[in-house]
Amino acid sequence: MDIDIDEIIERYPGKPEYLIFLMQDIQAAFNYISPEALTLVCDHTGVPESQAYAVATFYGSFSLEPKGENMVQVCLGTACHLKGSGLIAENLMRSIGLEEPGTTEDLKFTVETVNCLGACALAPVAVVNGDYQPKVTSPKLMKKVSKLGSE
Amino acid sequence: MQATAKKTGQAKLGSLEELEQLRGELTAAVDPDQTLIVVCHGTGCVANGSPGVTEALKKALADAGEDIKVVPGIKTTGCHGFCSRGPLVIIKPAGIFYQQVKPADAEDIVAQTIQKGETVERLLYKHPQTGDTLSTTEEIPFYAGQQRVVLQNIGQIDPTDIEDALRAGAYAGAAKALTAMQPSEVVEAVTKSGLRGRGGAGFPTGVKWGLAAKHGDVEKYVLCNADEGDPGAFMDRSVMEGDPHAVVEGMIIGGYAIGANEGYVYVRAEYPLAIKHLEMALADARALGLLGENILGSGFNFDIRINRGAGAFVCGEETALMRSVEGKVGEPVPRPPYPSDKGLFGKPSVLNNVETWANVSRILERGWEWFAGLGTEKSKGTKVFALVGKVNNVGLVEVPMGIKLRNIVMDIGGGVPGSDHFKAVQTGGPSGGCLPWEDADLPVDFDSLIAAGSMMGSGGMIVMDDRDCMVDVAKYFLGFLEEESCGKCFPCRLGVPRLRETLVRFSKGEGTAEDIDDLYSLAEAIKMGSLCALGGTAPNAVLSTLRYFRDEYEAHILEHRCPAGVCKDLITYSIDPEACTGCHACFRACPQNAVSGEKKKPHTIDESLCIRCGMCMESCKFGAIQVV
Numbered sequence: 001m002d003i004d005i006d007e008i009i010e011r012y013p014g015k016p017e018y019l020i021f022l023m024q025d026i027q028a029a030f031n032y033i034s035p036e037a038l039t040l041v042c043d044h045t046g047v048p049e050s051q052a053y054a055v056a057t058f059y060g061s062f063s064l065e066p067k068g069e070n071m072v073q074v075c076l077g078t079a080c081h082l083k084g085s086g087l088i089a090e091n092l093m094r095s096i097g098l099e100e101p102g103t104t105e106d107l108k109f110t111v112e113t114v115n116c117l118g119a120c121a122l123a124p125v126a127v128v129n130g131d132y133q134p135k136v137t138s139p140k141l142m143k144k145v146s147k148l149g150s151e
Numbered sequence: 152m153q154a155t156a157k158k159t160g161q162a163k164l165g166s167l168e169e170l171e172q173l174r175g176e177l178t179a180a181v182d183p184d185q186t187l188i189v190v191c192h193g194t195g196c197v198a199n200g201s202p203g204v205t206e207a208l209k210k211a212l213a214d215a216g217e218d219i220k221v222v223p224g225i226k227t228t229g230c231h232g233f234c235s236r237g238p239l240v241i242i243k244p245a246g247i248f249y250q251q252v253k254p255a256d257a258e259d260i261v262a263q264t265i266q267k268g269e270t271v272e273r274l275l276y277k278h279p280q281t282g283d284t285l286s287t288t289e290e291i292p293f294y295a296g297q298q299r300v301v302l303q304n305i306g307q308i309d310p311t312d313i314e315d316a317l318r319a320g321a322y323a324g325a326a327k328a329l330t331a332m333q334p335s336e337v338v339e340a341v342t343k344s345g346l347r348g349r350g351g352a353g354f355p356t357g358v359k360w361g362l363a364a365k366h367g368d369v370e371k372y373v374l375c376n377a378d379e380g381d382p383g384a385f386m387d388r389s390v391m392e393g394d395p396h397a398v399v400e401g402m403i404i405g406g407y408a409i410g411a412n413e414g415y416v417y418v419r420a421e422y423p424l425a426i427k428h429l430e431m432a433l434a435d436a437r438a439l440g441l442l443g444e445n446i447l448g449s450g451f452n453f454d455i456r457i458n459r460g461a462g463a464f465v466c467g468e469e470t471a472l473m474r475s476v477e478g479k480v481g482e483p484v485p486r487p488p489y490p491s492d493k494g495l496f497g498k499p500s501v502l503n504n505v506e507t508w509a510n511v512s513r514i515l516e517r518g519w520e521w522f523a524g525l526g527t528e529k530s531k532g533t534k535v536f537a538l539v540g541k542v543n544n545v546g547l548v549e550v551p552m553g554i555k556l557r558n559i560v561m562d563i564g565g566g567v568p569g570s571d572h573f574k575a576v577q578t579g580g581p582s583g584g585c586l587p588w589e590d591a592d593l594p595v596d597f598d599s600l601i602a603a604g605s606m607m608g609s610g611g612m613i614v615m616d617d618r619d620c621m622v623d624v625a626k627y628f629l630g631f632l633e634e635e636s637c638g639k640c641f642p643c644r645l646g647v648p649r650l651r652e653t654l655v656r657f658s659k660g661e662g663t664a665e666d667i668d669d670l671y672s673l674a675e676a677i678k679m680g681s682l683c684a685l686g687g688t689a690p691n692a693v694l695s696t697l698r699y700f701r702d703e704y705e706a707h708i709l710e711h712r713c714p715a716g717v718c719k720d721l722i723t724y725s726i727d728p729e730a731c732t733g734c735h736a737c738f739r740a741c742p743q744n745a746v747s748g749e750k751k752k753p754h755t756i757d758e759s760l761c762i763r764c765g766m767c768m769e770s771c772k773f774g775a776i777q778v779v
């Protein structure tokens with residue numbers, strides 16, 4: 001990894017209110033927050049590790065485990081739910097060997113279900129590595145994902 | 152391209168006069184009769200390919216070269232609202248409305264419309280009922296039934312260009328407040344306007360400000376709740392993406408009114424484009440001296456910081472949001488003390504949502520009397536709704552308060568596909584409820600919706616038809632809330648999962664009529680005992696569906712049947728031999744090998760192998776898969 005964690009730490013003043021900012025930047029850079037990174041953040045902001053751990057586990061966007069190379073988010077907002085996104089998420093997970101949202105053993109994929117992406121007019125929606133897939137279906141999404149897996 | 156003075160050369164504005172002079176110069180630099188191509192770059196249109204359309208239009212214009220009499224510009228804007236017809240392109244000044252535009256259409260648009268002034272017939276909107284071809288925005292019922300106040304600039308201005316926003320009147324309200332009014336007069340104006348919080352609770356905004364303002368000369372904060380987590384709602388997203396200056400301006404006004412020098416915008420991290428446009432708006436406003444020290448020579452200092460949400464629905468609750476801004480776990484705390492006394496960092500604070508702040512800008516710009524003249528007696532102004540689900544015209548609509556539900560769904564929304572009525576409309580997100588077709592003439596305002604067992608909420612409006620199961624919908628919302636409960640208080644932590652478990656049993660055809668009675672008493676306990684509104688309103692989904700759709704619950708429990716054909720344990724898939732062409736698509740898609748049959752002959756499904764994953768239905772192009 002060529003990202004310098006010290007550079008991230010120095011982005012914000014050493015105050016408790018910047019804890020979440022720092023954890024977000026670390027999550028974005030490394031795909032997860034390692035125990036070492038958590039310690040560094042705590043030293044810098046003056047927050048006890050227990051509190052930082054509470055924050056890391058409370059918010060949905062933080063992960064203490066590495067995430068996969070490819071990120072698939074399936075929206076489970078109301079509009080998407082009515083148009084069958086629950087089945088789409090289940091079918092996708094089954095096809096790549098996941099029982100529930102999470103990361104595959106080979107670290108190829110992370111599948112997350114998200115509450116609402118605010119793109120309800122495109123329902124059902126999935127986001128694959130940042131790209132919105134409007135009006136997605138199980139076959140379309142599975143095809144896209146299996147293509148990424150063979151790359 | 153448009154001839155405008157670029158902002159790089161503009162020094163900080165030191166007074167109201169300098170702002171108005173700049174606005175005048177910017178306006179004069181643009182010819183209103185100039186041809187302008189406006190492309191919607193809202194999230195919906197972008198996902199449908201509008202950036203490709205913009206590029207193709209630019210290329211087509213360049214290729215057309217000297218043949219063009221006037222030099223047209225291309226402007227990219229925020230969401231025009233009519234998301235289901237995107238990508239949208241509007242040709243100004245005539246206002247010609249093109250929908251579902253593809254990059255391949257760019258040449259025809261330039262050759263026919265820009266060069267010859269003729270419309271491209273195939274890109275125009277056709278009225279779904281009358282079949283008439285409508286060429287301008289004003290003629291289209293989706294727009295004609297709306298009253299745009301909060302959304303007035305969205306689709307008109309380039310949200311990344313402060314000069315364009317200034318031309319449309321941005322910061323006029325803030326300038327008036329700061330230079331010509333006392334803070335107490337600003338509070339009074341907002342109070343008199345009758346504005347109520349658009350986040351859902353509908354608390355009078357001016358009253359809230361007054362409570363914080365009375366603390367005198369101590370450190371205070373204003374905050375913007377942009378954590379729009381309600382599934383099915385995207386109004387705030389569109390406002391931030393399409394007109395971020397309206398939010399910034401509203402917060403300047405609020406800061407001045409209560410005596411705060413710092414503002415915080417708490418935005419969901421799921422909204423990257425909103426964050427980007429807000430950051431640009433803040434930087435540009437700072438560069439012009441509209442944020443920072445001594446704004447417009449008024450002696451008032453104010454600046455705004457952005458906090459990104461980290462994925463917790465409960466952070467939309469005001470006390471939880473403030474804890475999150477402090478860098479802590481976003482758990483709500485009991486009130487009182489109210490945030491207007493002890494809020495962020497223990498200081499008096501005012502939190503309003505995005506749409507409320509945008510309304511404040513308009514109220515100060517046009518006067519409270521004007522605003523108080525809109526809407527109903529107790530619900531003033533307009534409301535932006537995200538109209539989604541089983542409705543023809545999906546998108547963002549802004550209507551005056553008090554409009555009938557029927558007008559929104561049938562006239563603006565264009566009705567329900569394949570039906571002449573809606574079965575239910577869900578409003579208020581997980582805290583709200585479902586309203587039935589019988590309530591179609593209900594006026595949409597804060598108090599009427601609550602009386603009907605739902606609520607305004609932030610403005611999600613989800614239309615449902617006969618294929619949507621009310622037990623499933625209630626189960627869905629409870630599942631959502633169970634997952635998002637912070638777990639601090641036990642009525643919510645323990646009660647919501649019990650409610651959901653009961654509904655899970657119902658959806659499997661299990662349960663008794665007594666279970667329904669138990670649901671009511673549990674719902675009461677959760678409502679009364681919960682610490683914040685997440686738990687306090689959690690039972691609404693089940694209570695409102697029970698109130699209006701009890702027969703559906705009974706069909707599940709007593710007849711072991713899901714009338715809408717949704718609940719997995721109560722349905723079976725089969726193939727209509729008439730419609731099946733034997734194309735093998737479902738055969739290949741089925742993960743269980745439950746489909747059998749020879750090619751070009753009707754297939755069948757082995758029910759014992761079927762896991763009801765719906766793959767066959769999704770892969771069938773002939774509508775041959777049936778659910779019973």
